[in-house]
Amino acid sequence: MPDHSANRPESPRLGRRDLFHSLGAAAAGFAIANHAVAAQDAAGAQVVDRSSSIRITGLKTYWVGPVVYVKIETNHGIAGWGDVKGTDPRVGKVLVESLFELIDGENPTRIEHLWQKMFRAHRDIRGGAILIHAMAxxxxxxxxxxxxxxxxxxxxxxGGPTRDRIRVYHTPQAQKVPPHGIYEHSGTPADIDRMVKAIKAAREKVGPTGAVMFDAHSAVPPATLIQLAAAIQPYDVLFIEEPGVPGNIEIFKRLKEKIDIPLATGERDRTIYEVIPYLHERCIDVLQPDCCHTGGISQMRKIAILAESYYVPLAPHCTATFLGIAASLHVAASIPLLLIHEFYPQNAGFNLPGVTRMEFAYDADGYIGLPPGPGLGVEVDEPRLAEESKKPQKYKWPGATLKDGSVADY
Ligand SMILES: [Mg+2]
Structure with a gap:
């Protein structure tokens, strides 16, 4: 038998004395060398995913109406789409173009890494609403x-589907009642009566097994809302949405103490960091993240996990193009605690007919099927979008005023 021992790498042999010496500088080199070999074999060393040659190569942005459509291109011929909404589109557009500098040339499948890169790049504007909407x-x-x-x-x-279908509103089985206006700092009996009548009518419409929700829209003063909540007890309201303006947890705590109906909020809260206080203070029963406002699929999923640990279900806020709607539905399809999903596919402000398309169908119970794929499962008519974006686009800042000329929440 041929002896190959000469070719074998020499295995280091250490006696007891040598071992003691290995604590010293002489053996330090050996320890480092061994560590280097181990590191090379470790899965962690493959984090760059050398097997995947896909890279981000291009960006296109189209401003149409209240939305900036975002297309990210790759060297594999695959492109992904998203939308910026809920901000001045002129700002959203340039911010996405600016953020693109951080991800150009990167592997697009390192989603969490790229999210962190964008979020933590500029330490002074981290977490701000406009940045987060663009990042979403x-x-x-x-x-x-x-x-x-x-x-x-x-x-x-x-993680795969956790359900077979998704309950949505509005449907014949689920209706949300708006606040019917903005209010002075104290509502009148007539204001309360108007809201009560609308909630009663919704309950009659959906029947005893349906869902009625009330959206206070941060427009009903806390004291009036407490009175209203007592008056609508007989109509079994699923939740009162946005009982207060986000930003002061003390208002939510006060309302939670006084109102027996479940409280919901979250459409104007960004990232896990802004939902922690609601959960920690136990002052919210339902969380309503908006996928496009809270940092996209990555953050919405983390918010769902955070909420799950407090046994708080999600009722996602969703006013977007089919891109934003689909993104939110994919999260909703994969989380354990989902109450109901906002779903306005015919919202022409966002879903300009023919520009984006997603297959969906309501069933007799007021549910839709899981969103299609691959990816988001949304088709974009890019030539049409390009044509629409060439038309003059306007943006007007919203706002509301009370009777005395002062600024109101709405
Ligand atoms: Mg709302």
């Missing part, structure tokens, strides 16, 4: 790319 569009587009790359719906990448 990019995050959603990256998930779209990942789903298309692996030919699977996004919810499969989020």
């Amino acid at each position: 569009a990019i995050d959603i587009a990256l998930w779209d790319i990942a789903g298309k790359l692996w030919n699977t719906p996004v919810y499969r990448l989020l």
Whole structure:
């Protein structure tokens, strides 16, 4: 038998004395060398994913109406889409273009890494609403790319479906009542009566097994809301939405003490950091993150996990194009605690007919099926979008005023 021992690497042999010496500088080199070999074999060393050659190569943005459509292109011919909404589109557009400098040339499937890179890049503006809305569009587009790359719906990448269908509103079985206006700092009996009548009418419409929700829209003064909540007890309201203006947890705590109906909020809260106080103070029963406002699919999923640990279900806020709607539905499809999902597919302000398209169908119970795939499962008519974006676009800042000329929440 041939002796190959000469070719074998020499195994280091250490006696007891040597071992003691290994604590000293002489053996330090050996320890480092061994560590280097181990590191090379470790899965962690493969974090760059050398097997994947996909890279981000381009960005296109289209401003149409209240939305900036974002397309991220790759060297594999796969592109992902997202939308920026809930901000001045002129600002959203340039901010996405600016953020693109941080992700250009990167592997688009490193979604969490790229999210952190954008979030923590500029220490002074981290977490601000406008930054997070722009980042959400990019995050959603990256998930779209990942789903298309692996030919699977996004919810499969989020752990797989936790349900077979998604309960949505508005349907014949679920209605949300708006606050019917803005209010002075104290409502009148006539104001309360108007809201009570609308809630009663909604209950009659959906019947005893349906869902009635009331959206206070941060417009009803706390004292009036407490009176209203007592008056609507007989109509079994699923939740009161936005009972207060986000930003002061003490108002939510005060309302939670006085109101027996479940309270919901979250559409204007960004990232896990802004929902922690509601959960920690136990002053909210339902969380309503908006995928496009809270930092995209990555953050919405984290918010759902945080809420789950407090046994708080999600009722996601969702006014967006089919891109934003689909993104939110994919999260809803993959989380354990979902109450109901806001769903306005015909919202022409966002869903300009023919620009984005997603297959969906309501069933007899007021549910829709899981969102399609691969990726978000949304088709975009880019030539049409490009054509629409060439038309003059306008943005007007919203706002509300009380009778005395002072500024109101709405
Ligand atoms: Mg709302």
